[in-house]
Amino acid sequence: MKRRIPALLGIGIACLSCQPATGATASGHVRTVGRPERSVVATIVFAEPLEGQSPTRPGRYTMTQRNKMFMPRVLAVPAGSTVGFPNEDLIFHNVFSLSRPSPFDLGLYRAGSSKERIFSEPATYHVFCNIHPQMAAVILVLPTSYITEPDAAGAYRLDLPPGRYRVTAWSERSQPVTAELNVSSGSVTVPELTLDESRFVGLPHKNKYGQDYPKTAYDPLRDRKF
Numbered sequence: 001m002k003r004r005i006p007a008l009l010g011i012g013i014a015c016l017s018c019q020p021a022t023g024a025t026a027s028g029h030v031r032t033v034g035r036p037e038r039s040v041v042a043t044i045v046f047a048e049p050l051e052g053q054s055p056t057r058p059g060r061y062t063m064t065q066r067n068k069m070f071m072p073r074v075l076a077v078p079a080g081s082t083v084g085f086p087n088e089d090l091i092f093h094n095v096f097s098l099s100r101p102s103p104f105d106l107g108l109y110r111a112g113s114s115k116e117r118i119f120s121e122p123a124t125y126h127v128f129c130n131i132h133p134q135m136a137a138v139i140l141v142l143p144t145s146y147i148t149e150p151d152a153a154g155a156y157r158l159d160l161p162p163g164r165y166r167v168t169a170w171s172e173r174s175q176p177v178t179a180e181l182n183v184s185s186g187s188v189t190v191p192e193l194t195l196d197e198s199r200f201v202g203l204p205h206k207n208k209y210g211q212d213y214p215k216t217a218y219d220p221l222r223d224r225k226f
Helices: none
Strands: 011-013 024-033 043-049 060-062 064-066 069-071 074-078 081-086 093-097 104-109 114-119 123-128 136-142 146-148 155-160 163-171 174-183 186-189 193-196
Touching: 024 043, 024 163, 024 174, 043 074, 043 136, 043 155, 064 081, 074 081, 074 146, 104 114, 146 155, 155 163, 163 193, 174 186, 174 193
Parallel strands: 011 074, 024 186, 024 193, 060 081, 074 136
Antiparallel strands: 024 155, 043 146, 043 163, 064 069, 081 114, 093 104, 093 123, 123 136, 163 174
């Protein structure tokens, strides 16, 4: 069954921090600096084992096209997961990404239809619509299933089996920051992670051909309904 990820605050995560049989609850706090007041930006926290291979549990997730937006704007999933892109508008849409190592283009498709893609390679995929330049999203494909989202105060928790881990905080407006920790049993506190978004500059993106969007792409009356 395909799972829909709620679009609360434009964020979606794989919700896979399952309670281990043994291990600990790692809790921590993400501090953000340089973010404008009232600005809502997705923050993701994930943990990768430093010894051995990280278990991943691929799933099926959804990034909806609605009101000329991708919802959620940010989606974090384990590698190998399938993401569907249903078109819930009454107009044509497209889904493409030029991000390496696996750029893709799902082509043009009409209202009420859907296309999907398996994301096998861990990477940050910047996703756009070749028709509507205002449509932008990020799919964070991770080599782990230990993924969570901090609350409004920046607090988070991850349930981890015993071992050594690298914990990473990620934001699309900052370089990721990491901390390492040892997990045995009980509870463990992750050192505070600080994301600095003060140097972020939003720039217009190119279309799928690597060119500027035509001026007609910004005309709200140009869309055909089907």
